[in-house]
Amino acid sequence: MNNSIKRIDNYKEYFTKEYLMGPNSLRLLDEMLAKYPLKEGGRVMDLGCGMGITSMFLAKEAKVNVFATDLWISATQNAENFKKWGVDDRIIPIHADANDLPYAEGYFDAIVSVDAYHYFAAKKGYMQEKMLPYLKKGGVLVIAVPGLKEKPVGEDYEIMMEWFEGDKEAYETFQTREWWVDLIGKGDDFEIVMDIDLDCFDEAWNDWFISGHEYGIKDKRYFDRGMGEYLSFIGLVIRRI
Numbered sequence: 001m002n003n004s005i006k007r008i009d010n011y012k013e014y015f016t017k018e019y020l021m022g023p024n025s026l027r028l029l030d031e032m033l034a035k036y037p038l039k040e041g042g043r044v045m046d047l048g049c050g051m052g053i054t055s056m057f058l059a060k061e062a063k064v065n066v067f068a069t070d071l072w073i074s075a076t077q078n079a080e081n082f083k084k085w086g087v088d089d090r091i092i093p094i095h096a097d098a099n100d101l102p103y104a105e106g107y108f109d110a111i112v113s114v115d116a117y118h119y120f121a122a123k124k125g126y127m128q129e130k131m132l133p134y135l136k137k138g139g140v141l142v143i144a145v146p147g148l149k150e151k152p153v154g155e156d157y158e159i160m161m162e163w164f165e166g167d168k169e170a171y172e173t174f175q176t177r178e179w180w181v182d183l184i185g186k187g188d189d190f191e192i193v194m195d196i197d198l199d200c201f202d203e204a205w206n207d208w209f210i211s212g213h214e215y216g217i218k219d220k221r222y223f224d225r226g227m228g229e230y231l232s233f234i235g236l237v238i239r240r241i
């Protein structure tokens, strides 16, 4: 057996503009799961699952049962993909808003969110009020979220704003790891057990650039103008106590 072949290499057919919605979510998830493995057979919500490739990876590699939950992509579209990929017995597609989830409290062993958490969770109290209740005690929230290493200033801030098309609200959801740790804060019923900058940053972005997606081509232009230097992909694991 060739040990240099990594499990992620088996998923290259999904590194395309049809399935990627940003930096390669499978690489981001693969690294998070390598650093914080989930319990086999558990019940997992994939929150902001997009086209469902992360849900498929969770079902196949972590061997968990998944509730693939998303707002922009319909449950019907994802159900078709899960059937096509032969994982429809282990994944239930759900169309829902992260601000108003339709689940029972204390139901999940884990909630996983890859490249989606910043859209709905960059506000004080969100994690405690809208996420934590759905986890069992001892359950974990596993997050990979895009953010900053440092804030650009001067001309670089102007270029960043151009990239964000002047949308300051969207830009404000890009924050540093320290900012996220501070936002989550401390509590008697949870603890942050991991906060890292992910190693696969370059590879994940590069897969997106070469996917042929029009947004990937646009993003590459801003990386070429130095914006990548400011960015990070932040990995967080929070455990309910």
Ligand SMILES: C[S@@+](CC[C@H](N)C(=O)[O-])C[C@H]1O[C@@H](n2cnc3c(N)ncnc32)[C@H](O)[C@@H]1O
Binding pocket: 019, 020, 021, 022, 024, 025, 047, 048, 049, 050, 051, 054, 069, 070, 071, 072, 073, 096, 097, 098, 099, 113, 114, 115, 116, 119, 120
């Ligand atoms: C950049 S895409 C990433 C999708 C997927 N996780 C991936 O990495 O391929 C962000 C996803 O977040 C989801 N999202 C944004 N706001 C949401 C909300 N309020 N509730 C649920 N999902 C949301 C969108 O539907 C979208 O599919």
